[in-house]
Amino acid sequence: MRDMIQQFRRPARHLITSVLALAAGTAAGCSSIDYQKLTTGKLSGSLFVMWVGEGNSSGDGNFLFVPDPRDPLIFHRADRDAPGSAIKPGLMYTDGGSIPKVAQVFKGLSPWGYAPAYMIHDWVFIAHHCIVDGNTEKRFDQVRGVGFKDSAAILGEAIKALIATRQVAPNDVAPGAITAAVGSVVAKNLWDEKGACESLQVSAKDIAAAEAAIPGSTTRAQNLRTFQVPQATVPAVAVKPAKIIARVSFE
Template identity: 65%
Template sequence: MFIRVIVWLGSIVALSACASVDYSKLPPGSFSGSLFVMWVDEGGSSGDGNFLFVPDPNDPLIFRRSDPRQPGSVIRPGLMYTDGGSIPKIAQVFKGLSPWGYAPAYMIHDWIFTARHCIVDGENNPRFDQVRDVTFDDSSEILGEAIRGLVEAERVQPNDVAGGAITTAVGSVIAKGLWDKRGACKDLIVKPKDVAAAEAAIPGSSRLIARRSFRLPPETPPVPVQRRAKIITRVTF
């Protein structure tokens, strides 16, 4: 969601300038749990549509940094909108720049930005405490560590060019402008119909995460049990 076209710009910058974060020197983090996303609509001009990350309360996706003393040492993303890496079509021809190639890492980065936007808008929900002290520089390091963790676990092939480009992009001036943006939290609130769809797919996902994180209105409709979604595939670590 928040990586957007800056990944494409960053891939160019990475070939001609020094990155503020050296991807090659970052330690790998580690993942556990399951990753599940639902299609919501076609989205914008970048990425391959708009999706909803749905946390499984029985097997939550969790990322751990190699150094437990670092900010954001343990991150468990909550219910949120995402469009993966938001890679423009023109850039997707390059190896490693698929909008879903590093999907678990993108979910962690999206959650950091979602939390950041709500924190700067005055949201004090404890669900954001795990990333409340994460700085902008930390956010790009965490994404790089997450990608390296996927490589280390042999879930993706090594690709220092793509990993370096993406890490550079999310640490760019353009990304910093998004990091400091105010008034964005209200647009991140998951719509009631999408909350119901998430609950139908993974019972308990909206009850444990969404209502506490985004203070959803009481008029959120009940979930029609007879329309419970069928999960086609799930990525588990």
Template identity: 65%
Template sequence: MLKAGVFFAALAVGLSACTTIDFSKLAPATLTGSLFVMWVGEGNSSGDGKFVFVPDPADPLTFRRADSSLPGAEIQPGLMYTDGGSIPKIAQVFKGLSPWGYAPAYMIHDWMFTAHHCIVDGENDKRFDQVGNVSFKDSAEILGEAIQGMVKANKVQRNDVAGTAITAAVGSSIAENLWNKKEACAASKVSAEDVAAVEKAIPGAARPAARRTFRVSPETPAIPPRGRATIVSRITF
């Protein structure tokens, strides 16, 4: 999702612009599998801290668009940092704007940005192939379709106001500037310390995904520092 400090500005731009994305007309996607969210540090002005998204090694979160001919028809996010919906704390009081209210949809969106930034920066990894042809507009539509899918699956209550606002924000020109940012891949790579902590907490979850995605070096420490990477949530479809 959008990073700290830009959500309101992006929302204002998105709602004032003649956006071509109509949340109410987006086809519900299908979400299956499980995900873990692990806390690894303090956050900033948005979200609730710094977290690592961890795919369930036995049943990873998988997103499928209703129309399999569209870009990003099937997306399976890999290990990555996330702060959920990146919703500023001042906005979290409004219904539907919790940073974790649509967590699986946010993870799909975060992964598209992470993968796109690494592709732009020259990373050649097959794990990014699923979103290699995804455009910025596609990324906003996919997030909306994921939210619609969660509504259809009765995982969340219908809230078209929140869905429309979020889709407008992630489809704004401010969000597009973030999408086009270069030299952002390196900062998104999960540190060796956090990879080791994830692997200790969920054996088999971090190392295979990390190797496919971020080429973690073989000298990654086997034992993480005490108190790191605490599992805070597990979501299953």
């Protein structure tokens, strides 16, 4: 996992892959987030998983989470006054090694594949790091004011939303363990890091590949409502379209 993290310049998935190893151990004892007491959020819209190239021996390749340009994924917290009450995640890398499981999750086959919830949580981390580094882009505004404990609670609430909509099967252990892990000391250390914003951005080449696969998925001109990378970062050259691996939608 660490090799993949370094390979992709500290991509969004770095938190989940670094922390989940602690879920069955000491992390649960370090968290102040009680999954059972969390409210159930609501997911709407759609997202795509795209393959943009070969990875290393640790995974199956380089993958992106891409919001549907016509109906982007949105997460709503039950408490509309809570920090991060409505979150629209933008384009980001995801862990190639977990994509086969993710594809199964989208069909409701695996109780461990909480991929849309991870996307919401990882986008909170990306936005937080960019805000801390002084980024004033509007795409990060809905995450301003979200604290570390809020980020863990948001993940738990998103997992509950997946279970409530039967996207994944109920599980007595996994949701609480994952929520505890992302509320752990290890996760807090990652949250407190500075200077990470630039390294978390999707490359211009991969942005262009996603755009070629689904026009409007990354360009602001056609997708003003979503939090996306600026159009200026997309190179004006012909590129091979990314391969769409899976799509998941919420009513």
